[in-house]
Amino acid sequence: MDRLNGTPRLMIVSDLDSTMVDHDDPQNLSLLRFNALWEAYYRPDSLLVFSTGRSPDSYQLLRAEKPLLTPDITVMSVGTEIAYGESMVPDVGWEQLLNQRWDRGVVVEETSKFPDLLPQSEIDQRPHKVSFYVEKVKALKIIDVLSERLEKRGLDVKIIYSSGIALDVLPKGAGKGQALAYLLKKFAFDGTLPANTLVCGDSGNDAELLSIPQVYGVMVSNAQEELLEWYSENMRNNSNIIHATERCAAGIIQGIGSFCLGPNVSPRDIGDFQKCKVDIISPGYEVVKFYLFYERWRCADIPKSTHHMQNLKSVFHSYCTLVHPSGTEQHIYQCVDEMEKLHGDWQGRQFQVWVDRVSSAQIGSDLWLVKCAKWESHGEEKYCCLTTILMSSKAELPNDFIWLHVHQTWLDGCGVKQPDTWLI
Numbered sequence: 001m002d003r004l005n006g007t008p009r010l011m012i013v014s015d016l017d018s019t020m021v022d023h024d025d026p027q028n029l030s031l032l033r034f035n036a037l038w039e040a041y042y043r044p045d046s047l048l049v050f051s052t053g054r055s056p057d058s059y060q061l062l063r064a065e066k067p068l069l070t071p072d073i074t075v076m077s078v079g080t081e082i083a084y085g086e087s088m089v090p091d092v093g094w095e096q097l098l099n100q101r102w103d104r105g106v107v108v109e110e111t112s113k114f115p116d117l118l119p120q121s122e123i124d125q126r127p128h129k130v131s132f133y134v135e136k137v138k139a140l141k142i143i144d145v146l147s148e149r150l151e152k153r154g155l156d157v158k159i160i161y162s163s164g165i166a167l168d169v170l171p172k173g174a175g176k177g178q179a180l181a182y183l184l185k186k187f188a189f190d191g192t193l194p195a196n197t198l199v200c201g202d203s204g205n206d207a208e209l210l211s212i213p214q215v216y217g218v219m220v221s222n223a224q225e226e227l228l229e230w231y232s233e234n235m236r237n238n239s240n241i242i243h244a245t246e247r248c249a250a251g252i253i254q255g256i257g258s259f260c261l262g263p264n265v266s267p268r269d270i271g272d273f274q275k276c277k278v279d280i281i282s283p284g285y286e287v288v289k290f291y292l293f294y295e296r297w298r299c300a301d302i303p304k305s306t307h308h309m310q311n312l313k314s315v316f317h318s319y320c321t322l323v324h325p326s327g328t329e330q331h332i333y334q335c336v337d338e339m340e341k342l343h344g345d346w347q348g349r350q351f352q353v354w355v356d357r358v359s360s361a362q363i364g365s366d367l368w369l370v371k372c373a374k375w376e377s378h379g380e381e382k383y384c385c386l387t388t389i390l391m392s393s394k395a396e397l398p399n400d401f402i403w404l405h406v407h408q409t410w411l412d413g414c415g416v417k418q419p420d421t422w423l424i
Contacts, residue, residue, distance in 0.1 A: 353375065
């Protein structure tokens with residue numbers, strides 16, 4: 001939260017499963033498109049919030065599986081837990097609010113009297129969330145009776161049914177919508193209310209997000225019937241909510257464009273960077289562009305040519321060196337020469353490259369220090385190194401940048417087994 005100096009230009013609040021993450025897309029193409037768009041254009045002055053029904057442990061399992069960016073804020077367990085930053089610092093104030101008229105033991109006792117409620121796995125049970133599976137035809141009756149019984153026991157609860165099978169019992173003040181309202185109130189108090197907020201979802205437990213006043217909303221094209229029915233009954237005349245024609249993360253990108261919230265062409269949608277000029281160029285954009293070229297070269301998605309290599313070398317200063325994660329140092333042109341030999345070595349196999357947490361700071365009149373986490377996936381395996389790049393902007397072309405030095409170190413637990421297979 002402290003990384004932004006002023007008011008965020010945009011805050012995106014997105015559900016994960018079947019919204020940001022498309023489980024029917026094994027190559028994660030739409031997610032990677034969003035990643036490149038966010039890191040190239042939005043990371044420096046905007047906020048990314050994940051709002052998920054997953055518990056912290058379940059969320060970490062998804063992060064290990066999918067190429068998710070690091071959000072600024074993570075709202076978990078259907079809005080009952082809020083955490084900040086990469087280190088996931090919990091919001092204790094939010095937890096204290098949810099303790100009012102809430103007794104988890106009483107909830108467990110009363111729900112045990114309904115044999116049709118099948119408890120979800122232990123990983124999904126949380127201090128302010130008790131979760132079950134139940135058939136849709138039985139859910140409504142159970143909700144009515146259970147609500148009445150818990151009220152008689154002195155509790156103030158909310159029961160949410162979503163995805164046609166999941167039933168969650170939460171404190172009355174919890175939920176994705178209430179968590180977002182709480183965050184917006186905090187931002188307003190601090191004078192840092194985002195200029196625009198875009199919320200994105202696909203299921204019933206995302207309806208609360210779309211109910212928040214003065215936000216834009218996207219229901220992705222694969223949204224479930226329960227959410228579409230809610231929209232038809234409650235929000236049909238709200239022009240700030242759209243039902244996208246694109247699935248998952250591609251629908252989020254569509255929403256950015258539909259509401260004119262900022263750039264909506266991902267660098268991954270640009271076939272030739274030499275021919276396509278963009279309006280916003282920054283050190284972060286240059287890093288995204290470079291590693292996208294690197295991926296395409298290794299996969300033979302671009303033809304092998306000396307022209308490409310000459311253009312690539314022009315990005316680096318003639319004295320530029322690379323400190324490899326293994327600790328060895330070499331001239332960057334040696335790396336480019338080695339890269340030329342590897343054209344298409346991953347052709348026909350899954351090889352993907354993305355960057356996360358891109359930040360840049362101007363440390364001189366024409367000097368920039370850029371930091372990021374650079375990831376590679378080799379089939380089922382994921383590897384990462386922390387990368388620091390010193391850049392210089394050209395006096396005659398201030399929007400063009402020259403790489404002066406690159407330093408990489410392995411992220412703990414994410415180094416490759418054979419370091420010589422990691423090039424740059």
